[in-house]
Amino acid sequence: MNERKIRILEAIIQDYIQTGFPVGSRTLSRKYDLGVSSATIRNEMSDLEELGLITQPHTSAGRIPSDKGYRLYVDNLMDRPEIEPDLEAIITKVLQDKITTVDTLLEETARLISMMTNYTTIASATIVEVVSIKHLQLVPVDSKSVACVIVTNTNNVKHHIVNTHLEIDFGVCNLLTESLNDCLVGATASTVKQANLQHLQIPQHFLDDLLYAIEDTLKEEDAKHIYTRGKANILDFEEFKDGDKARDLLELLEEKPYLKKLLSPTPGASINITIGEENALEPMKQCSLITTTYQLGNYTLGTIGIIGPKRMNYGEVVSLLEHISCHITNMLSDD
Known part of the structure; x- marks a missing residue:
């Protein structure tokens, strides 16, 4: 795929993440410095659609990213912005001021990330033994x-x-x-x-x-040591205005055995991103899940996950998760 197609795909994904509206060639020509005409952008978008990277929702003139398009984006194009100093100060203050136990740490971490992202957050501690x-x-x-x-x-x-x-x-x-x-x-x-x-x-x-x-x-x-915060946040997104979809997802988020399986660490992956149809259960197929682990030495102590719409701001979420994971790991190592 040539550079121009990649730049147009990246612009479509970034615009759709920001607005939630299907993206047309005129929007791309007006908002992004792509250096080509609207007609050329339309032709390139037609090619991207044939490649399965974008799709046309219903009768809209615009296009939105497909799961395949999002996958290409997170694997190859996604930027990871630096955490701003004032945000870093809030993270440090909240976690250090209120942490007395691992359970408190998990609860505060889930609450903090949910507040900062407006997505649903899950935090879990690894149970060393299967309970018998x-x-x-x-x-x-x-x-x-x-x-x-x-x-x-x-x-x-x-x-x-x-x-x-x-x-x-x-x-x-x-x-x-x-x-x-x-x-x-x-x-x-x-x-x-x-x-x-x-x-x-x-x-x-x-x-x-x-x-x-x-x-x-x-x-x-x-199911102990699993904390979920911001479950209702998912209702703020247009993708879940359908009452049945929202109900099914909210019911799923109440099932702690499933959440435990959802947060199972992926060997060798510091960040794991699961997009749309890559999720096994139907209620999660309109969502993306981003998880990371926190460590003590070489031992994984637990997992933090964020559930949001497929058009979530992947770069910002990954940066935040990596930063908080590192912060927690350092706190536990100091103890």
Whole structure:
């Protein structure tokens, strides 16, 4: 692709990021010093469309970038502006003034980035171990319910009240406890329902409720240390004025197990950018996700991610994420 096409594509993407409106040849000729006529720009835009780098939305005369166009832009054309000194001072003050624990750090980081970008921000801490069952105990609460007490491999203790649908006493609870520990110690949220428990002499609905309670507890533990801020910010963008699209995305942002998977570090990548159709789930296909990690030595302590429309300001977001990631890494190293 020749230099002129690259300059025109870059101008289209920059203009669409700034305005949110499809870009025509007259706009490009008037606003950008491309050194060619509107007719030549139209011809080049036709070529860019054939290459799959721009597309025509509905009946608009203008063009917008395709996912392929955005990918070419972020991989080859994107500028990363320096963080302005006054912005850097705000970052330093907010994080250093309020940080007492890693959880506080994550919460403040998510809030700060969301405020600065007007996008949705997620911050997570890496969980060293997948949460599993270390021990569980059934304790009668009354004649037809038990407390299922679960101790995890991370030494957290949780309990759920489960309806037994039959009368149960300490003796039966102790026998069930022994059998459940034999089958379930080491099980995780993704494997607990795979255990073979059909030999237990209890009603199926009691067993189903019990396994659901255990699975729910393990999922809660897995989802700890994930903080989301600015979820409603996504509604400010034209792309999400469609109520169904907005609802689907907001519901997805409530699913912490999915967010945990979304923020899984990419080996060898300091910044990872996922654009539109590159996202696996349908509600994210109108979005871009930019993530980075923060470190202690060679160990990844956690991930920070920003979700916004595909026309987000990639360069500014990447610069901000890199700066904050470096700042957090330095803070943790100093400690």
